[in-house]
Structures are given as C-alpha cells and as structure tokens.
Amino acid sequence: MYSFDFARPTSVADAVAALGQEDAQALSGGQTLIPTLKQRLASPSVLVSLSAIADLKGVSAEGGTLSIGAGTTHATVAAEAGAYPALAELAGQIGDPAVRNRGTIGGSIANNDPSACYPAAALGSGATIVTNSREIAADDYFQGMFTTALEEGEIITAVRFPIPEKAAYIKFQQPASRFALVGVYVSKGAGGVRVAVTGASNDGVFRWSEAEAALAGDFSAGAVEGLAAPSGADMISDLHGSGDYRAHLVKVLTKRAVAKANG
C-alpha cells in the first residue's frame, strides 16, 4: 500500500468537499478497494471514508419502494430488506460473512464489477441510483464493466428499488471467487418484466430483451424454453467457462429464476 491521507467526514456535504481534492477516493466497506491498495494498483492521495455518515445507512420500505442507504452493509440488507425478499436473499449470498459485514451496496454499485450481484438486482428491478446531486435510472447508470454514469467525486447516497410483484435471483458461482459466473435477476412488476444478467457479458450487466419480451406475455419458465440462448460471441470467455457456456447458463438460469419467482 502506498501512503495516503485519511478523512472521515460525518456528512455527505463534507464528504463531497473532501472528494474534491486531487486524487481523492471514496472508501466504503473496503472489500474491493483495500485489496486493490494492498496490491499497489491504486494510489489515492486521500481516502475519504463514508463509514461515519449516518445518513448513508439503513433500509426503509415505503409506498412500494425499498430505499437502501449506500453505506448499508450486505449483512444488514440480508437481515432487514424483508419487504423485498429476492433482494435480501441476494445480499445474503454475497461473499462470506466477513465480506457481508463490511461490504456495502453503494460500493458494489459504484464499482460495477461485471460479476457482481447488486448490479443485476438494480438493473433487474429498474432501481434508481440516488447520488449527492441527482437521481439516475439503472438503465442509464450501468455503462459497461467497471464503468458507470457517476462523475468524478459524485457519491451514491442511496439505491431505491420499486418492489415488484415477483422477483428472484439465481447465481451460478464461479468456483474460485464465488462471484457470479453467471447471475440472472428477474422481476415482474408495475414496470413490466425485467431480466438482468451479470457475470456473462464483456459489456457488464445487461438486460436480456428477448427473454423480457417472451416473459411479458407469459411469465413462465416454459416461455424461456423456446428461446435461443443469447449469442456467446460477446460473452466473457476464461478459465471458468467459454462464452458459449455462459450464454447457455443465461438461458438455464433465467428459466430457473422465473420458476423460483413464481414460487
């Protein structure tokens, strides 16, 4: 780790101010950032910890919307997001207890790892990413692997999920990291059917529109059965599976997620 200064503001405004310094970086649960620093792959001048900002923490459900403060840990979401069971279950399957007790939804959404789970939930629910300065629809927010709509110094403050009528997430673990080799999040609600896929694509989390169209009329596993799997050509191909394998899993997991959402 290179040396850095450390700030621990207690308000979003102070955090934004602190992040205005050159090469400043936000630190939330540190589950991604600290290993990066230890490997000397990042060298921020100031680390601005968000962990002392009370406003960034907590889960609340109101009028069909579940709001989660960006600094809320995966463990808290797993325990307290009962109003949206599919989301609580997803949070409970991230990493291991240590990761869940430190890692946060804001950090995960900001990082937008192509194999992470929360991006699938946000895109698959049609969530809104709330920052210190604006609200961004999930459809506009995720812009490819590790790339988002966030501006320099912009802080995610909360993620708002419309609670769908039905939803489920199926994660097929990469055997080593246990991130998603492929993960599929499906939901059916006021905004229609959404199928969001993580882990598979070189472009990061994406919506499988053919499946959404098929499911809009018939929200059943059978409706997916008739579809061709998406093309493997754009899929990640690595030690753990070819693009074709991932494409195949997208279809299998979508079917299973729909079946699970239907109970």
Next chain:
Amino acid sequence: MPKDHGIGASQKRREDVRFLTGAGNYTDDINVYNQAYVYFLRSDVAHAKIKAVDTQAAAAMPGVVRIFTGKDFEGIGGLPCGWQVTDKNGEVMKEPPHPVLAQGKVRHVGDPIAAVVADSLEEARNAAEAIELDLEELPPVVDMKAALQPGATKVHDDIADNLCYDWQFGSETGDVDAAFAGAAHVTTLELVNNRLVANPMEPRVAVGEYSRADDMSTLYTTSQNPHVIRLLMGAFVLGIPEHKLRVVAPDVGGGFGTKIFHYAEEAFCTFAARQLNRPVKWTSSRTEAFMSDAHGRDHVTKIELALDADNNFVGLRTDTYANMGAYLSTFASSVPTWLHGTLMAGNYRTPAVQVNVKAVFTNTVPVDAYRGAGRPEATYQLERIIDKAARELNVDPIKLRRQNFITSFPYATPVAVEYDTGDYVATMDKMEELMDIPGFAARRAESEAKGKLRGLGVNCFIEACGIAPSNLVGQLGARAGLYDAATVRVNATGSISVLVGAHSHGQGHETVFPQVVAEMLGIDESMIDIVHGDTSKIPFGMGTYGSRSLAVCGSAMVRATEKIINKAKKIAAHLLEASEADIELKDGQFSVAGTDKSVAWGDVTLAAYVPHNYPLEDIEPGLEETAFYDPANFTYPAGAYACEVEVDPETGAVTIEKFVSADDFGNVINPMIVEGQVHGGIAQGIGQALLENCAYDENGQLLSASYMDYAMPRADNLPHLANYIVDHSCQTPCTHNPLGVKGCGEAGAIGSPPTVVNAVIDALRSGGHNVEHIDMPVSPSRVWAAMQS
C-alpha cells in the same frame, strides 16, 4: 469401551489448544531485534534475458539497507536437487544450475531478480519499484510436448531439447510387447494430471540471523524438515558447516509437501544476515506463494491396459510427460520416477508393467512433491483405465478389480517393490458394505426424478509410504538416507521429553507420539512432551513427508524407549535387589515377577539422576537414549474408495453426495487423528478432481494466481459428515516396523481423484452422454462441454 489413553485412544489433539487460542508460535510470529525486511523483485515475464539491473536510484531510497542481485551470488552454490535419476540410456539426468537470484536469464514468472533489504517492508517495496530492469523477452515454452520439439526455445541454453531425462522402468520391452500382442482386448486412455498449488494456510516465511560472537547462523523457516534444510543449504549453497548453522521450523501451518524443499528465500535470508550482520525477514504474500512455492502434479499420460479373453490383466504400459518447471526443485526428479513408476502395478497381478517418463523443463514454476507425490498420478491413470476397460468389456468395475487383485503376500511387483502385506478383498468388502452398493439403483432413480444424473465411482489404491530404506533409495539415486531418529530424555522426576526428527505441521504428532511411549511405559501421556523442529535441540531427522512420521520416526522412538526400559529395569533390579530378568514393567510399576515387591517409575528415574544407591559399576547414571531407525521396506497402505455424485445436466455442476473410504493403514494409534487425516486428504483429492486448476497461458502467465481464480475446496464442496465415511477397520499390520503402522497422511489425496472422475463419467453415461473422459478439474464448464460433443 474404547481406550482413553495409550495406543488406540482417540485422544483430542493437545496442540490444538495453542493453535485455536492464538498461542501458536509461527515463523511470522518470530521477530528478531533490529531485523530488516526483504522484498523480492520477481520476473513478471516467463522468459527473458537479463540485460541490466540498475539499482542505483533504488539503493538511495529511504530505508534501504542493501540491494542484492544475481551478481552477489556468483560463485555461491545453487539450490541442489536431492535425487539423481539415471535415464534409460544409462545417462544421468540434466541438472541445470538453480541460482538463489536469477543470473543472466529469468525462466518463469516469479523468478527472483533482485532482493531489496530495507528497514521496513514498505520501504523495500518502494525501492524495488525504482529498480530499472532491462529484460529482453524470449519466447517461452509452456507446453511440454512443444518444449520437446526440435527447434523449441531452450529453457537452459545447454539443454538442447529441454529434456531432463527419458526414463524407462519395469518389465522388459519385449515382455510387454508380447503381452499386448497376445491380448484379447486393449484399452487406451490419454489424460492429464492437473497442476496444483499446495496452498497451505500459512505462506512461507524465512528469518535469517547471524551471531558474530560465535559465527553462528540461524534460520527460522516454514519447513517440514529442518535438518534437511540445514544439510542442503549449509553444504551445497552457502558452505556453512552444520555446527555453525541452526535451522528452526517452529509451528508450521500446513505443508502438504511444498515445505519440504529448500528454497531460494531461505538461502537468501541466511546469506544476507551474514553479509549485513543484521537479521533479515521475508514473509511470502499469497501472490508470491502462487509463483514461488513448488507446484504439484502436472503429468500428461497415455496409458494402455492389455487383458486376456478372461479379463485378466496381462500387460500395462504408460507414457508420461512430467513437467519439472524451469528448475529442478529438491525432490522433483524422484516424483515421476521412483514415487510413481513403482506404484504402477497398483493392487493387481499384472505380470508385465512398463513405465516411461520424460521429464521436461518449461518456463513455469518448478514442480515437486505435493500430498501423495507420484502415487496419486499412478493411481489416477490406473484406476481410470480399469474403469474404461470394464465399460468396454461390459463387466462390473468392482468385479474386474476383484478378479485381478493380488491376494498372496509378500508380492514382488514387476516395478521393483515388494508388498509385505495387505488384504484388498477385505477393504473392497468393507467399502461395498458402507456404500450400500445394492441401494444405488434406487438412489439413482431418486436423483433422476429430480432431473439429476447420479453416478457411482469406485476404485482401489496402494501407496508406498514410510519412506524409505536408505540402501534401496541410495541405489535409486537418492542423495540422502531416509532413516529417522529420536531421543527419549527421561527427567529425574519421571517426566519425559521425546526429541523427534519428524516435524509436526498439522499431523498431530504431539498427541500421537506420547500415546505410544505412554503405552510402552504404562504412564500417563501428560508426563510426556514431544520436541521437534529445531536442529539445535533434536538429534537428527529427515522430516515429515511420504506418510513416514510414525512408521519411521515413530519406530526410532520405540527403539529408544525400549533402550530406556532395558536400562530402567537394570536400575529397578538393583533397587529391588532382584535379578534383571525377573523385573516386569506394568502400569508404571517395576515389580519382581511372582512377588509383591515393586518400585514406581519415578523411583527408578530419580535413582538414575540421584545415583546414591545405584549400580554405578555396571551402568551410567542418567536416563536418556537415542535410536536411529532405517526401515527395511516401504509400507503399503491400500484401500477401496467409492463416491456418488449428482450431475446437473443443464449446468454441468457436480455435487458429491456420498464418499466412502475403506483403508488399511495397519495398526492405528489414534483413530480420531487418522480419520481427520483421511478426511483432509480426500478433501484435497476432491479439490484436485473438481476445483483446483493451476493454469498458464501460452505466454507463461499464470492465469490462476490468486483465490479469485484458483478454486480451493471448501466445506460445502464436501458431503455432509454423515455421508463422508472414512473407515480404517481393515488392518493388516506392517510386517517390518515395531508398531505395525503403515501411514495415513496421503491416502485420501491418492485414492480419491479417480473415484470422483469415475463417478462423473458413470453419471453422464447414465444420461445417454457418450463421454469417456474429462480431464480434472471436472468443472461445470468442462462437464457441459463434454456433454455437447
């Protein structure tokens, strides 16, 4: 009632109290006054000429003590190989130099180029980043068969064909050819035994220290065998005589083979401490471990089995390419030869067996022994091809094995070893009973009802353990003897320190060894402690590997304890004014046979140290005895394993539903520890079969260089304990060591990989998939791909 002490008691592991309460003293816990830290600048390319290493700017950075490069090691010995293999033409193997820091060339990702010693690790790392390297990249050789092609890049300039040796062993070619020519059926299989990284929980650490006052060097290191390190490093690398070199291996957090070997970092820290007159410490990061710990396995094999019309095995022939990596690690050359070829007969009566091995240099991390070392590779090929043969011949795989079992002992195989004892029928019977083979059809139907394919895999294994008779291994090229030593030091009040050459790094010696001495003397285990891991404390020892600790070092301990008993009886006879021949030792009391006269253990030990009333004219005071023990033969643990898997035909995911091992370890001292060893070994075997994959790309970059990509087995990859049954009730005691023990440390890792793969193939075939073989790790993506073709 099960025994609660002595031999046969499942005593809880006493060492766990300190491990589990944070009181362990691991090498990284050792900090020496004024120590400096070393950071190794390692090659990030697989193969390059070193044109220049400019350390000038780096040396001026804050905290830097000194920067060492390959130049500082010119004229100093390289890391030696402990086993010289002679090839099929009678030529000795190629043995390229293995410098402590790279000289002229780097040959694998992770090869150390420079070592920065600084006041802190961060300062050392900062300075390492300021070193200017001028490397001229060369094309790497990664694939073994490509490395042997004419014109391939040379890993070592003077080894034209990258071939370390071309070894042939076993039956004469004519005999094997005749067996195949006359065979009714020949089965052929090509397979890969995947490269693994041992990944002990504790990474390697070395602390070098030098005392100018007495010219004494001390190395604290994560080693399975401190005396071996003292010998190799002192004699071959640094030229320090044994009496000026102390090697300490304190608590060590797992070894699995990879901590047997002498590593560059150990030699460096010892060397630098002398040069700088200041202690130097190195702690491996996990990333460094992936690219500097010796890897395991990595064989590519073609195996052929010939059977007669009655399905008797008549001939077996193998052709293996064994990856040595870029340099020869300490025992690398012995693994694919003497630890692999000698086991190729397995549990079967095949009259003609020939093993061919080409050992190849590549631009990869050196490969050496990993739990099982050679024997898993042998077992895997043999038990996979028997399964394939059974399928081709449409016979039951259990029946085919039974039909070909060796049933009378001793049995001399065509591959040099003589099995002293065993009962393969008994372990097979036991396995069948515990697995409930007749119930399999119903369980398969249940799985199918859930949309899953269920498969049953069975196999046998045999291993040669208790390594090893020195005269024999000497003839085979070993450059060391493989005996062991123990000193039993009885103190005045009767408590005992047993100084043993075997090193305990998870095996539980500190619990088991006292059980043996306690049984022999009839005293309580709490009076006995084991001392190990320090060359200045223990007499000598060749260390812990090859399931040898109890069979070899334990035998030395028994011999030393027998000497203690003999002497103590003399003292007791004197105290009791009786004849020595009439003295009996029972429950810690020496008594005169047929009388009620007795003295206690403590009275005798006190007399030995306070010899007021003592036969000084006949025997010396004190009560301490040492024994060295050289085994007469290997030991041959064997067993039958079975497993049931479920395959998800849509995703290719494999889950292990049940695993049964029926092992014959001879006599068992502590059943609980034996079961733990087997559970752990099978977990590693399942890891190899389903998960672990040390993969290089064509540029020699390690693709699985962290836990993000290298999959270790975790608890949920294993069946629940109720379906994870390890049995050792079949016991044919070893005939040539005093305890009748055979060793249990490696069995699980040796026996289990083919069990899993056999089961997966069986499952897939039951689903109508015409799959003959899938290379390990049998990952979901590989299973799926196999189902597509």
